Amino acid sequence: MYKIEQPTTEQDYEEYFTFRWKVLRAPWNFPVGSEKDEYEQVSEHRLIRNTQGEVIAIGRVHMNTAEEAQVRHVAVEKAYQGKGLASMLVASLESVARAEGAIRIVTNSTEQSIPFFQSMGFVIESETPNELGEQQRQQMVKRLIDPNILTMHPKWCKLLQDTWHDTIPISEQMGIKLHQYTGRTLESRASLNKNINLHGTMFAGSIFSLATLTGWGMIFLQLKEKGLEGEIVLGDGNIHYHKPITMQPRALCNIESLSGKFEALLNNKKCHIKLSVAILDGDNAVAEFTGDFWVLPSSQPQS
Numbered sequence: 001m002y003k004i005e006q007p008t009t010e011q012d013y014e015e016y017f018t019f020r021w022k023v024l025r026a027p028w029n030f031p032v033g034s035e036k037d038e039y040e041q042v043s044e045h046r047l048i049r050n051t052q053g054e055v056i057a058i059g060r061v062h063m064n065t066a067e068e069a070q071v072r073h074v075a076v077e078k079a080y081q082g083k084g085l086a087s088m089l090v091a092s093l094e095s096v097a098r099a100e101g102a103i104r105i106v107t108n109s110t111e112q113s114i115p116f117f118q119s120m121g122f123v124i125e126s127e128t129p130n131e132l133g134e135q136q137r138q139q140m141v142k143r144l145i146d147p148n149i150l151t152m153h154p155k156w157c158k159l160l161q162d163t164w165h166d167t168i169p170i171s172e173q174m175g176i177k178l179h180q181y182t183g184r185t186l187e188s189r190a191s192l193n194k195n196i197n198l199h200g201t202m203f204a205g206s207i208f209s210l211a212t213l214t215g216w217g218m219i220f221l222q223l224k225e226k227g228l229e230g231e232i233v234l235g236d237g238n239i240h241y242h243k244p245i246t247m248q249p250r251a252l253c254n255i256e257s258l259s260g261k262f263e264a265l266l267n268n269k270k271c272h273i274k275l276s277v278a279i280l281d282g283d284n285a286v287a288e289f290t291g292d293f294w295v296l297p298s299s300q301p302q303s
Contacts, residue, residue, distance in 0.1 A: 119184030
């Protein structure tokens with residue numbers, strides 16, 4: 001599983017900057033050294049490694065003013081894209097910005113990365129000058145207020161929350177709540193105090209339940225997005241635990257992890273949806289759930 005790290009040693013920083021140059025500067029034929037700027041010493045840096053210890057994702061945040069933070073240089077190795085690593089990084093950098101007192105966070109996004117940052121709650125504010133001859137960028141901004149205020153489709157989200165509690169009453173006792181839905185990412189959280197074992201960590205069964213409900217919830221919301229109906233059932237679920245949860249239990253499901261064709265429901269056929277859910281302890285990934293769900297055609301006619 002993946003863990004967000006802060007580079008501390010000279011070797012960490014060498015690998016961090018080498019990765020940044022390789023992914024963000026080498027494709028534009030810029031020399032080694034062009035990946036750095038004058039803000040490095042006053043920035044917070046984060047990275048993610050694979051099981052071989054290789055850097056596979058990076059990101060940085062620094063304060064422009066006492067109230068504004070800027071995220072830059074978010075990059076993920078191509079082979080690891082679509083696994084939610086960029087979302088983990090940006091969420092971690094956003095936490096740093098909040099701790100520093102920022103009330104807004106900005107980023108200069110290429111056209112290709114605009115949908116991703118929009119999924120994280122950023123909106124386009126203005127165009128920015130070309131950087132090092134790269135393609136035109138758009139400045140995007142996110143107000144650092146209560147994330148629940150930014151939730152898309154609040155009526156659907158309330159319906160999902162009510163469905164969880166009405167059909168699975170224990171979910172309410174576990175403190176499982178929908179935290180944020182951006183249209184591309186669903187985050188739910190649980191209360192550690194209500195799910196703590198004698199070791200002071202979260203029960204493994206509670207983690208599995210949190211992951212399963214989050215995956216189920218993402219399918220529920222996608223059906224709403226597509227104007228479809230169906231009964232969602234879990235066919236098979238697997239989870240790999242890497243570290244215990246001792247702080248804030250969080251579950252993230254990104255739309256990129258979904259595979260399957262919802263359109264089969266239009267022909268009154270069941271559809272098979274596979275997805276993955278990342279389980280985090282605060283900002284650190286500690287488990288990964290993979291689920292096989294089936295959506296059975298609704299007995300009611302489609303509206």
